[in-house]
Amino acid sequence: MSSSASGLFQLVDSVGEMSVDSPFSNPAISFSVCSQDDLGWFQLHPLEEQAMGEAVSQKRRSDFNVGRAAARRALEKVGFPVVTPVLRGEHREPLWPVGIVGSISHSSGVGVAAVAWQQDVPAIGVDIQLIEERYTDELIARFADPDEFDWVRSDPARRTERAVKLFSAKESVFKALYPLRKVWFAFDVAHLTPSVSEDSFKASVRLPAVSSSVIELDVGISYFDGNIVTGAVLKQPLPPPAK
Ligand SMILES: CC(C)(COP(=O)(O)OP(=O)(O)OC[C@H]1O[C@@H](n2cnc3c(N)ncnc32)[C@H](O)[C@@H]1OP(=O)(O)O)[C@@H](O)C(=O)NCCC(=O)NCCS
Structure with missing residues (x-):
């Protein structure tokens, strides 16, 4: 999924065969989804690996990976120029590169992330919950x-x-x-x-x-x-x- 020439984003992403509507109507917000079955292209940045920690359960490892993979895609879509780790703050909040706001969530092997330039949007939160x-x-x-x-x-x-x-x-x-x-x-x-x-x-x-x-x-x-x-x-x- 890529941004248009005007810098606005399609308000849909896809995972496998399924398309997923963004919950955001603001076209400055890039929304991405990644599933456990769609991680072939992805590797955590070494600093993300460190932030996740070694002694974590398989579920936590999977959640962390799908969330960070969705974040990586969302950053690419917003035009962030380099692969940058998304680390963790003291209270588990994601730490985005300077100039970026964003959010991550995961549920049942699927990660979602939303990212925007801070100059366009003051703050974003995203959440996915099983019905x-x-x-x-x-x-x-x-x-x-x-x-x-x-x-x-x-x-x-x-x-x-x-x-x-x-x-x-x-x-x-x-x-x-x-x-x-x-x-x-x-x-x-x-x-x-x-x-x-x-x-x-x-x-x-x-x-x-x-x-x-x-x-x-x-x-x-x-x-x-x-x-x-x-x-x-x-x-x-x-x-x-x-x-
Ligand atoms: C922090 C909290 C929102 C996370 O939600 P969750 O349902 O447990 O888990 P989700 O999969 O949806 O989201 C997890 C992601 O949230 C993000 N997150 C965690 N703590 C966060 C915080 N303090 N601020 C912002 N984002 C946070 C992280 O990116 C985390 O994923 P990661 O650890 O892989 O990086 C939740 O556990 C919580 O504590 N809620 C109580 C606070 C609250 O909601 N108050 C009421 C407001 S009206």
């Missing part, structure tokens, strides 16, 4: 506020899908914001409002340690092989940190 029947009321209440909880439960036929969308969207929001200020936050600081067509959310985050005003993000949703993929984009750069 599975494990969302009890107790579990939903751990990440949904009362309004979100009512929305998830108000249509029994769509309950699981809504729960996965909401959970994944909150993970994407976290992944977008955390690397900017390294402030950890729980699910209750973000309130998500679904669009009528349920293919996106507006996210409002109240995080006084980071900003005195409400932080707003757009979260897009796509589907891939029994998974939901969400992509969060910060709408405005955060204010500079208080001195």
